[in-house]
Amino acid sequence: MKEIYLDNNATTRVDDDVFEEMRPYFCELYGNPSSMHYFGGQVQKKVDEARQRVAGLIGAHPEEIIFTACGTESDNAAIRSALEVFPNKRHVITTRVEHPAVLTLCRGLSKHGYRVTELNVDGEGRLDLDELRSAIDENTAIVSVMYANNETGVIFPIEEIGRIVKEKGALFHTDAVQAVGKIPLNMAESTVDMLSLSGHKLHAPKGIGILYVRKGVPFRPLLVGGHQEKSRRAGTENTASIIALGKACELAGRYLEDENTRVKAMRDRLERELLSLIPAARINGGKADRLPNTLSIAFEFVEGELILLYLSELGICASSGSACTSGSLEPSHVLRAMGVPFTCAHGSIRFSLSRFTTDGEIDTVIRELPQIIRRGREMSPFGRELLQKS
Amino acid sequence: MWDYTDKVKEHFMNPRNVGDIADADAVGEVGSLACGDALKLFIKLDEQKERIVDAKFQTFGCGSAIASSSALTEMIKGKTLDEALQITNQEIADFLGGLPEEKMHCSVMGQEALEVAIAKYRGGPIPTHDHGHEHEQEGEIVCKCFGLTDGFLKKVIAQNRLHTAEQVTHFTKAGGACGGCIPKIKELIAEVLGEQQQREPKRPERLTNLRKMQLIQEVLENDVRPQLWADGGDLELIDIAGSAVQIAFRKACAGCASSGYTARFVEQKLRELVAEDITVEEVQG
Structure with a gap:
């Protein structure tokens, strides 16, 4: 893999x-x-x-x-x-x-x-x-x-x-x-x-x-x-x-332009597609000026570590703002400082791209992540109404 | 990354008994979205209302929370309600080949949900340690962040022989957010330790072989393994022949450079609490 x-x-x-x-x-x-x-x-x-x-x-x-x-x-x-x-x-x-x-x-x-x-x-x-x-x-x-x-x-x-x-x-x-x-x-x-x-x-x-x-x-x-x-x-x-x-x-220095054009375009596509395919998702800091490679996206009613473990099974490496991944019991201090609701903070995933990222890799995430989120929500006692929507 | 056992991985990748039971006899719910994990357990009883014939769960939580829920439902099927109530959180963790200590609260959550479900079914007082639910509270809230009472914390401390505030956080989450209750948790540990010492059994004068074997097992369960867990290790009892005890080290103890010292520690404990002539041998098992 x-x-x-x-x-x-x-x-x-x-x-x-x-x-x-x-x-x-x-x-x-x-x-x-x-x-x-x-x-x-x-x-x-x-x-x-x-x-x-x-x-x-x-x-x-x-x-x-x-x-x-x-x-x-x-x-x-x-x-x-x-x-x-x-x-x-x-x-x-x-x-x-x-x-x-x-x-x-x-x-x-x-x-x-x-x-x-x-x-x-x-x-x-x-x-x-x-x-x-x-x-x-x-x-x-x-x-x-x-x-x-x-x-x-x-x-x-x-x-x-x-x-x-x-x-x-x-x-x-x-x-x-x-x-x-x-x-x-x-x-x-x-x-x-x-x-x-x-x-x-x-x-x-x-x-x-x-x-x-x-x-x-x-x-x-x-x-x-x-x-x-x-x-x-x-x-x-x-x-x-x-x-x-x-x-x-x-x-x-040489790749700076690539970072702000090609890499940024891949990040933007990932963001757009995930938002359109997955209900009850939101971008953390989406209205602010952001780095071209970073996407922090929150999914309600699914816990972040579980999402990472399922992604990891497919070879996809990301990180999470959830409590469980860090060994602490509270979600990330950054998301809490932003007032991201607990329901979202526990299910926040960060994707950070680089010049080595390819369009094919982004395609894989767009294909796999909606199923992973659905699978997590099917197990969850919360947000059952979302299952009809997706 | 967490050092999950293959069994934990297998249970969160392919969890057993996910879902609900429409005509469940008992339902137990613990945790909340805000806490970061929650478990809803459904139990179906046989016609005599004695034995559990089916169990299902819905869990919001991390990999080990899903695995613990899956393990719990597998373990209680076929048991009577009284037998099911005997299941400890450590047994849930053992079923999975162990959990990282920071994740032990997932196994405690499973035990809690089971207790709540059975208590609700029987109509008795509902255990009130579960976070933020509308049951009447018994005891005093110690951890305000996660809504945990002194009664619940003392029970977990005693059952798992916890001796540091950090362990209590790993097993219950108490003290894991603002940390304001850590001094109180330390007091509770001291209280429980004091109560335990009064009950501590003295080494018996004479033993039948059968009693000796029982006692060896008890001491390993209650006095030895909890200390190894604290350092991420574990052991398994392989055999007892007269006074010769064979053990195999697990997790961090397996292949640890100081396992020789650990084996001597086990021997010392058994000599102290069971019989003077006990010898402990480490075997590969």
Whole structure:
């Protein structure tokens, strides 16, 4: 059974070209870039090239790129740095729909003397910027708002937010893990001070990320030790993965248009067909500006894990906002923050496409999913009236 | 992904007895859409109104909820109502070759639905632990999010020998949403443990062979297996010959590097509670 992989917001396939690019840096070109000999020096050159490629994708300068181990590390480094830079500012602003990498950190801070404001979203997953305007003050050290939400794909108005943040002299961080490679970003004309990116979301391997820190923005490292990354992130460079990420960013730039035309068209078709074939279905965040690859769709009266298990039997890989899949007992914090009714939140499925997705794969989902939902509803004590309709 | 057994998979892919019974003698409903799982159980009795001749279910829930419902209906068919009431949630899980601990609440839901159905049929007081239904409440609500009473939680804690608040959440969902009742859950565990210790049997002076075998089985069921479940493991009793006990490890215990220590732990427990001369041997079974 060949997998139909529609869970690209969870992780992506490493591109073959990316893998080829990194392959020599394990057994042959394994030198340490910090070494004084030619053998390390040639790796240093490739790391520099990777830094340029990453910077190129987001319109940054190479020296503004710090390689880290993952998106979570980048998020932690950014927020903790801001708090060290402004020891007297004891207020942090984020949103209720952030990734746990930011949200768990911020909630922990609230137990250590910080005031934490979590901005609300409306039913479509959009922020109310007036709430930000009234929450922010001179005591705010950092505002951290994701570029686009991982579950719904809803994109936040980052530049508008940045202008509000700058007026009050706070630092502005964005977790752009889901946005990079899917929509164009340009740090050269941006209000963002710090930005997190993760390699495995754009066809590079797991275990590599970056933190962008704008030139002139004060920064305190999370990891101290050696002088790597200009002492902003100690620890021997993960050279093979850094080189892979460079290649992945170069490719992402090249495929950006494809992502917003062909991939988006497949997503839109999937969405349209599922809505027309399945009664009592709704799109989470359907009226908001969304990433071109993400579809979060809720089916009433069927539990999400069951849908995923039945899809999985057919080789179709998706994810769910339901409680049961996560081991927690409440549906996703994102869907709850949006006020998605419990009846829908438990039955929410996320499909996330990539440039490797094909029309044939989308056809298979359109053919199979209506039967799966019907099967789940036939077992359910609720929503029996829908069975006559479909 | 959950580590479901093949039997769990088989039961959610091909659930037995899905549907309703128009002229059911007893119907038990537990759970709700908001909770994320719900089970409606239909029971048909024979003409003497003693034995269950048919059982069907409708379930809203995850794979293990469907599998637990399917298992329950298979297990109760042919049983008298009293026999059916003896079924514990652990037996439902065992029927399926075990459930991940986080999913044990699915088996508890099956047991609940059965109790509610039979209580309603018999016209006695209806067990009131089931979430958000309109029955009169017995006991005090501990978990407000899922509407669970102290009486229900104490029963599940005692039956399954739970000893951490996290386990109670996995078995009942209590404390799994806002977490506000976790201190109260810890108090309930302490209460139940206190009551159990008072009843804890001392090692008997002399044993017939038959009594010894019974006692070995009881100790494995009540004192040993629950502790292994807590770490995702399990064991099966293979044979008893005099004082030589043979066991096989299951789930996380099977192939675990420390299974030697676990076998010694089992031996120690049996020596402590049954007889000094017991030896435990691990076999492949």
